[in-house]
Structure formats: C-alpha cells, structure tokens
Amino acid sequence: DVKVTQSSRYLVKRTGEKVFLECVQDMDHENMFWYRQDPGLGLRLIYFSYDVKMKEKGDIPEGYSVSREKKERFSLILESASTNQTSMYLCASSFRRINEKLFFGSGTQLSVL
Amino acid sequence: RKEVEQDPGPFNVPEGATVAFNCTYSNSASQSFFWYRQDCRKEPKLLMSVYSSGNEDGRFTAQLNRASQYISLLIRDSKLSDSATYLCVVRSSNDYKLSFGAGTTVTVRA
Numbered sequence: 001d002v003k004v005t006q007s008s009r010y011l012v013k014r015t016g017e018k019v020f021l022e023c024v025q026d027m028d029h030e031n032m033f034w035y036r037q038d039p040g041l042g043l044r045l046i047y048f049s050y051d052v053k054m055k056e057k058g059d060i061p062e063g064y065s066v067s068r069e070k071k072e073r074f075s076l077i078l079e080s081a082s083t084n085q086t087s088m089y090l091c092a093s094s095f096r097r098i099n100e101k102l103f104f105g106s107g108t109q110l111s112v113l
Numbered sequence: 114r115k116e117v118e119q120d121p122g123p124f125n126v127p128e129g130a131t132v133a134f135n136c137t138y139s140n141s142a143s144q145s146f147f148w149y150r151q152d153c154r155k156e157p158k159l160l161m162s163v164y165s166s167g168n169e170d171g172r173f174t175a176q177l178n179r180a181s182q183y184i185s186l187l188i189r190d191s192k193l194s195d196s197a198t199y200l201c202v203v204r205s206s207n208d209y210k211l212s213f214g215a216g217t218t219v220t221v222r223a
C-alpha cells in the first residue's frame with residue numbers, strides 16, 4: 001500500500017519563524033501536492049510538483065515556497081510564519097499526470113502563535 | 114462563488130437508514146468527479162469515482178447530473194462505520210488540479 005509520511009503530526013511555532021514541513025512517499029509517484037484544510041473552506045491547493053525540481057503554484061501560494069530535490073520528497077516552507085497560516089497541512093501524491101487518485105499523508109496541524 | 118459547494122450537514126441518521134446528499138459544481142467544463150471520505154482527525158481517502166452513467170459500490174451509489182451540474186452520493190443500510198465527512202472533488206478539463214468541497218458530515222447512530 002502507498003505510504004505518504006509527513007514528518008510531524010503537531011507543530012507549534014512563533015510568528016516570524018521559518019517553518020519546514022516534510023513529506024515523503026514510497027511508491028515512486030510523479031506528482032506531489034501540498035494542501036491546507038480549514039473548517040468550512042475545504043482543501044485548498046498551495047503548490048504542486050510533477051517532477052523533480054519542478055513546481056507550480058496552486059490556488060493559495062502566497063507566503064509559501066516548496067522544494068523537490070528528490071522524487072520521493074516534497075517540502076513546504078513557510079518563510080516567515082504568520083497566525084493566519086495556522087491550519088492542517090496535508091501532503092498528497094499520485095501516480096499519473098492526471099491526478100485522479102490522491103494518496104494523503106496523515107497531516108500536520110500547525111499552530112502559529 | 115465556490116467551485117464546489119456542499120451542504121455541510123450534519124446528517125444524523127439511525128443505523129439501517131438511507132442517506133443521500135448532493136454537491137454542486139460551477140464549472141460546466143468539469144470532466145472528472147469523485148467522492149472522498151475523511152474520518153475524524155484522519156486523512157481523506159478515495160471512496161469512489163463518479164461516472165456519467167452512475168455507479169454503485171456496495172451500499173454506495175453515485176450519480177452525475179451534468180445538466181444541473183451536481184453529483185450525488187447515496188448510502189443504503191447505513192452502518193456506524195459510515196460516520197465520516199464526505200468530500201466532493203471535481204477536476205476541470207482545463208487543468209490537472211482538483212477542486213475540493215468543504216465536505217458533508219454524516220453521523221450514523223445506533
């Protein structure tokens with residue numbers, strides 16, 4: 001079974017800190033995604049990547065950046081964390097370019113104080 | 114207007130009941146439709162794809178109405194384990210991104 005692993009389940013950071021969220025998948029998937037999930041808003045796409053060193057902006061990229069140096073790893077970076085970035089962050093991967101079946105990690109609940 | 118809208122519920126139903134709910138989408142060019150299930154404090158998982166002719170998977174039936182731009186999910190003979198949030202997901206033909214609804218919460222009681 002596909003496994004998508006996120007480095008932390010819960011994270012508490014202070015405003016202005018640089019935050020790294022790591023995601024690793026073990027099924028050689030081409031596509032990887034970062035979403036945030038907030039009550040009443042659903043999942044919103046932050047960034048995605050179809051290949052190593054490739055990245056594309058999603059719907060809400062402001063305040064975030066990403067890195068994909070290896071196929072299995074996709075990192076989300078908050079350059080200077082703010083309180084409105086408090087959220088559940090979900091990483092996902094999929095095999096084909098048309099990303100129909102997403103496999104999600106268990107999520108990181110980030111609180112920015 | 115949101116791309117995908119769902120009634121948040123909650124739908125509270127007794128075991129054995131049938132529950133159904135819809136999801137509307139705004140982009141008429143949307144091509145692919147899915148239902149994902151998310152248990153409390155867990156990640157979303159694909160429940161089923163929705164095909165133009167409608168499809169069943171055990172107790173779950175999904176329908177697509179392109180004319181009115183909505184999809185539906187019906188759960189027959191509800192089980193306690195069906196309690197979850199059901200996410201409607203839509204893909205436009207213009208790009209590869211998926212749009213998620215905010216979810217419909219179903220609670221099945223004994």
